Amino acid sequence: QQPVQSPQAVILREGEDAVINCSSSKALYSVHWYRQKHGEAPIFLMILLKGGEQKGHDKISASFNEKKQQSSLYLTASQLSYSGTYFCGTLDTGRRALTFGSGTRLQVQP
Amino acid sequence: SQTIHQWPATLVQPVGSPLSLECTVEGTSNPNLYWYRQAAGRGLQLLFYSVGIGQISSEVPQNLSASRPQDRQFILSSKKLLLSDSGFYLCAWRVTSGNTIYFGEGSWLTVV
Numbered sequence: 227q228q229p230v231q232s233p234q235a236v237i238l239r240e241g242e243d244a245v246i247n248c249s250s251s252k253a254l255y256s257v258h259w260y261r262q263k264h265g266e267a268p269i270f271l272m273i274l275l276k277g278g279e280q281k282g283h284d285k286i287s288a289s290f291n292e293k294k295q296q297s298s299l300y301l302t303a304s305q306l307s308y309s310g311t312y313f314c315g316t317l318d319t320g321r322r323a324l325t326f327g328s329g330t331r332l333q334v335q336p
Numbered sequence: 337s338q339t340i341h342q343w344p345a346t347l348v349q350p351v352g353s354p355l356s357l358e359c360t361v362e363g364t365s366n367p368n369l370y371w372y373r374q375a376a377g378r379g380l381q382l383l384f385y386s387v388g389i390g391q392i393s394s395e396v397p398q399n400l401s402a403s404r405p406q407d408r409q410f411i412l413s414s415k416k417l418l419l420s421d422s423g424f425y426l427c428a429w430r431v432t433s434g435n436t437i438y439f440g441e442g443s444w445l446t447v448v
Contacts, residue, residue: 228379256435267426267439268380275435313380315437322387323370323395324437326380 227251229316231327238304238334246299246330248314257290257297258315258324261308268313271299301332309334338363342427342440349447355400355414357443359427362408369410370428370437371402380426386410387432422447 229250236244248257256275260268274290274297285302301308311331315324342359349355361367371383382395384402392402399418403411410427427440 258435258437260439267442270436270438273435315380317435322368323382323385323393325382326372328379 228325229314229327231312231314231330233330234328235331236333238308238332240306240334240336241303244301244304244332246301246312246314246332248297248299248316248327250295250316250318252295252316252318254290254292254295254316254318256317257288258317259288259297259299260313260315261310262313262329263310271312304332304334306334306336308332338429338431338438340427340429340438340440342443344443345441346444347446349417349445351419351447352416355412355417355421355445357412357425357427357445359410359412359440360408361410361429364408364429364431366407366432367429368432368437369404370430371410371412372426372428372439374424374426376423383412417447419447421445 229248232247238244258273259271262268272288276292288299290297311329313326313329315326339362368387370385372380373383374380384394386392386404389404400414425443428437430437
């Protein structure tokens with residue numbers, strides 16, 4: 227069963243912040259975040275392993291609460307280059323392939 | 337460093353024609369390999385994955401098949417394409433002991 231992402235779409239002005247959520251009904255081993263530009267392949271952003279860790283890269287960070295089976299992606303001081311569709315992929319215990327959410331379309335405007 | 341190549345990049349095929357998409361990973365051995373499909377404006381649907389030569393797991397029953405004739409080669413095939421097979425096909429890989437999955441450039445398939 228695929229994870230549920232919210233919101234489905236968000237429009238920001240440059241410099242604003244956004245949060246994208248991902249939740250699963252299954253116990254998770256890891257959560258993977260990707261960004262996809264229109265017509266291109268998804269690009270890996272970060273992975274969070276069970277243990278409740280939080281990661282960050284520049285102004286993009288994420289958290290993973292394995293007890294709640296939820297992850298959130300935080301984009302701060304958004305830039306035009308952040309525009310795209312963000313997907314969370316989950317790996318539950320015992321599986322060897324990612325199951326992806328339906329995506330969150332993020333548009334950053336000047 | 338590891339790289340993944342996928343081809344062809346785009347193709348237009350008539351309904352009922354066969355299909356062959358190929359994917360090759362370089363710079364690693366015994367990777368886990370995956371085929372995903374993305375319909376226009378939709379999410380990523382897992383089609384097949386493989387943990388070794390000749391080992392294929394199918395996630396969605398349909399008129400597609402996959403084969404892994406060599407360690408780093410993954411092929412997606414169909415004997416007769418349907419209109420609903422149109423989409424963006426993505427090959428992906430992961431080192432056996434790793435966690436991160438990386439995608440190839442993708443192949444755009446339009447069935448007419």
